[in-house]
Amino acid sequence: MRANTWAGRNRVEVRDVPDPTILNSRDAIVRVTSTAICGSDLHLVDGYVPTMQDGDVMGHEFMGEVVEVGSGVDPSRLRVGDRVVVPFPIACGACAACTAELYSCCENSNPNAGIAEKMFGHPVAGIFGYSHLTGGFAGGQAQYARVPFADVGPLKIESELSDEQVLFLSDILPTGYMGAEMCDIQPGDVVAVWGAGPVGQLAMDSARLLGAAEVIAIDREPYRLRMAEEAGHTVVDFEEVDVRSRLLELTGGRGPDKCIDAVGLEATHGSTPIGAYDRIKQAVRSETDRPHALRQAILSCRSGGVVSVIGVYGGLIDKFPAGAWMNRSITLRTGQCHVQRYMEPLLRLIEQGELDPTRVITHTLPLEQAPYGFEIFKNKREDCEKVVLKP
Amino acid sequence: MELTATTTIRRPARDVYAFWRRLENLPTFMCHLDEVRVTGERTSHWTASAPFDRTVEWDAEITDEVPEEFVGWRSTGDADVPNAGRVRFAPAPDGVSMEVHVVLVYDIPGGPLGKAVARYFGEEPHQQLDDDLRRLKQVLETGEVVRSDGAPWGKRARKEFPQRPAQPLSAEEVEELAKEARA
Structure with missing residues (x-):
C-alpha cells in the first residue's frame, strides 16, 4: 500500500510499504477513507519529538471502513463493513487508567513503555504514527491501518454524516473540547485561547458552547484571526499589540478568567529577544520546548483562574513563571486528550448542529500530495489551516 | 544479584x-x-x-x-x-x-x-x-x-531503540511471528 512516512528531519515521503496484518486478536484493519495532518505531526517532522525512525508511517487522525477483525473482537462491538472514526490514543479499556476514563494514560497499550517511562517518569498510552516513545504504531496517513483494541476505541458512524463532519472526532475536536472543559467555565467567564490553529479554533467554539461570555483568539496569522473572527470570537494579533495589555483592556483590567494554551512547544513570540533566547536554548538542547504561550497565559490569567494546556509539550521548559502561578492561585490543568471519553457526546453535538468542525478545513489533497500538505501547513502558506488527505 | x-x-x-x-x-x-x-x-x-x-x-x-x-x-x-x-x-x-x-x-x-x-x-x-x-x-x-509495528516481537524484543520502523510487517516477518507463536 501507499503511506506517508517520516524520512528524516523536515522530510516526509509517500512510499510503498507492506499492507497491515492482524498482530493481536483484538485488532481490526481499517481501509482509510479520510485522514488529516495534525499540528502535532509538525513537531515530529521538525524533530522535536525524539524516537522517530526513517520509514515510520505517520498520522493519528483517520477514519474508514473495517475490512478485517481479529478473533478476539466481539462482533456486537465491531464488524467488517462498519464505518468508524479511530481515536488517536490506543487504549485497552481494562486497566485502572482506562477505567477512570484516562485513556491517553492507558497502562497496557504501549509496548515501548520502558522508553516512555525514562522520559516521562511513568509510561503513556500508545498513539498511532507518533514516534516509538508512544509505542511505534504505524499511523493512518495510509491506505490501510491496523487498529489495536478495536473493540474499545473506534466510534461507529451510523448516520449519513460526511467524512469531513466526523473525521476530527479522532483528535482535534475532542482535544479542543477537553481544553475548554478543563477550564470549568462559569457564566460570565472570558476565555482567551493562545493559537488559532485547528485545535485552537475548536477550543474556542467549545468554550462558547460551554457558556463563555466572550472568547478571545490570540495569533498573528491574518487568515487564522479572520477565521476566528468569522466564527464570532474576539481577536488579538500578537505582532501588532502587547498581548497582556490588550487582554487587560478587553477585560476591564481583570485578565481572562480562563486561558487555553493551544500552541505548545514550538511557540513563536512577538518579542524578538525572548524568542531568540528560547530558540538558542532549544537548538543546543538545554531546553527542549519553547513555552512562550504557556508563560504568557499564566502571567495574563486573572488571579484564581485556570490555565488549560492542550498544546503539546515533549520535554523540559525554561523560565516557568512559578511565582505568578503559585502566588495568584492559578490552577494549571492539562493532558493528552482522553478522546474515547468525548467521541459519542461530541458526535451528538455535531448531529444537532451545535458544533461544525468542518469550518477549519482549507485544503483537501490526495494522499500522494502529503509532503506538499505538510509544507503549506508548516509554513502557513496558501492560508492553510487544516489539510484533509484522501488515500 | x-x-x-x-x-x-x-x-x-x-x-x-x-x-x-x-x-x-x-x-x-x-x-x-x-x-x-x-x-x-x-x-x-x-x-x-x-x-x-x-x-x-x-x-x-x-x-x-x-x-x-x-x-x-x-x-x-x-x-x-x-x-x-x-x-x-x-x-x-x-x-x-x-x-x-x-x-x-x-x-x-x-x-x-x-x-x-x-x-x-x-x-x-x-x-x-x-x-x-x-x-x-x-x-x-x-x-x-501487546504488539506494535515498531516492537512486534513481544517478549523477544531485540533492542529497545532503534527498532524496526513503525510500518506494517513484511510477509516474511509475519511468517516469522507466526512461527514463534506456534513454538
Missing part, C-alpha cells in the same frame, strides 16, 4: 495467583524463560536462554507458599546459575487491584559464564524484570502481550 520489581494489576487475587502458580505460564511474559515444565507437586524444570544462543536448564522447587498471598522457589541440584525467587500478592488500596511484588536472586558464578550472564543483564538489569511485569499485566488485563 538481587532484582526487585512491582506492578499493580486490576484483577482479583485468585486470578493473579492462579496464573503465576501455573508455572508453565511464566515464559509467556518472562523474557529469558523458554519453558517451565512441572515435574511434581512442588518441583519443576526450567529452561532459559543464555547469551550466545546457549540455553541453561535447572530444576527448581517451591519452598513455601500461601495461596493468594505468596510463592517462593529456588533452584535445586547443580544449577549453572543458582537462583531463587519470591512473588508476593497484596491487595491495592483501591479495593479491586492486586499489587505484585517480585524478588529474584541470582548467584552469579565466576569465570566466563558469570561474565556472560552479567553482560546479558546489561547495565540496567531492572529494566528486564520491569518489562516482564508489564507483559504480565498486559496478559492478565487484556488477554495477550
Whole structure:
C-alpha cells in the first residue's frame, strides 16, 4: 500500500510499504477513507519529538471502513463493513487508567513503555504514527491501518454524516473540547485561547458552547484571526499589540478568567529577544520546548483562574513563571486528550448542529500530495489551516 | 544479584495467583524463560536462554507458599546459575487491584559464564524484570502481550531503540511471528 512516512528531519515521503496484518486478536484493519495532518505531526517532522525512525508511517487522525477483525473482537462491538472514526490514543479499556476514563494514560497499550517511562517518569498510552516513545504504531496517513483494541476505541458512524463532519472526532475536536472543559467555565467567564490553529479554533467554539461570555483568539496569522473572527470570537494579533495589555483592556483590567494554551512547544513570540533566547536554548538542547504561550497565559490569567494546556509539550521548559502561578492561585490543568471519553457526546453535538468542525478545513489533497500538505501547513502558506488527505 | 520489581494489576487475587502458580505460564511474559515444565507437586524444570544462543536448564522447587498471598522457589541440584525467587500478592488500596511484588536472586558464578550472564543483564538489569511485569499485566488485563509495528516481537524484543520502523510487517516477518507463536 501507499503511506506517508517520516524520512528524516523536515522530510516526509509517500512510499510503498507492506499492507497491515492482524498482530493481536483484538485488532481490526481499517481501509482509510479520510485522514488529516495534525499540528502535532509538525513537531515530529521538525524533530522535536525524539524516537522517530526513517520509514515510520505517520498520522493519528483517520477514519474508514473495517475490512478485517481479529478473533478476539466481539462482533456486537465491531464488524467488517462498519464505518468508524479511530481515536488517536490506543487504549485497552481494562486497566485502572482506562477505567477512570484516562485513556491517553492507558497502562497496557504501549509496548515501548520502558522508553516512555525514562522520559516521562511513568509510561503513556500508545498513539498511532507518533514516534516509538508512544509505542511505534504505524499511523493512518495510509491506505490501510491496523487498529489495536478495536473493540474499545473506534466510534461507529451510523448516520449519513460526511467524512469531513466526523473525521476530527479522532483528535482535534475532542482535544479542543477537553481544553475548554478543563477550564470549568462559569457564566460570565472570558476565555482567551493562545493559537488559532485547528485545535485552537475548536477550543474556542467549545468554550462558547460551554457558556463563555466572550472568547478571545490570540495569533498573528491574518487568515487564522479572520477565521476566528468569522466564527464570532474576539481577536488579538500578537505582532501588532502587547498581548497582556490588550487582554487587560478587553477585560476591564481583570485578565481572562480562563486561558487555553493551544500552541505548545514550538511557540513563536512577538518579542524578538525572548524568542531568540528560547530558540538558542532549544537548538543546543538545554531546553527542549519553547513555552512562550504557556508563560504568557499564566502571567495574563486573572488571579484564581485556570490555565488549560492542550498544546503539546515533549520535554523540559525554561523560565516557568512559578511565582505568578503559585502566588495568584492559578490552577494549571492539562493532558493528552482522553478522546474515547468525548467521541459519542461530541458526535451528538455535531448531529444537532451545535458544533461544525468542518469550518477549519482549507485544503483537501490526495494522499500522494502529503509532503506538499505538510509544507503549506508548516509554513502557513496558501492560508492553510487544516489539510484533509484522501488515500 | 538481587532484582526487585512491582506492578499493580486490576484483577482479583485468585486470578493473579492462579496464573503465576501455573508455572508453565511464566515464559509467556518472562523474557529469558523458554519453558517451565512441572515435574511434581512442588518441583519443576526450567529452561532459559543464555547469551550466545546457549540455553541453561535447572530444576527448581517451591519452598513455601500461601495461596493468594505468596510463592517462593529456588533452584535445586547443580544449577549453572543458582537462583531463587519470591512473588508476593497484596491487595491495592483501591479495593479491586492486586499489587505484585517480585524478588529474584541470582548467584552469579565466576569465570566466563558469570561474565556472560552479567553482560546479558546489561547495565540496567531492572529494566528486564520491569518489562516482564508489564507483559504480565498486559496478559492478565487484556488477554495477550501487546504488539506494535515498531516492537512486534513481544517478549523477544531485540533492542529497545532503534527498532524496526513503525510500518506494517513484511510477509516474511509475519511468517516469522507466526512461527514463534506456534513454538
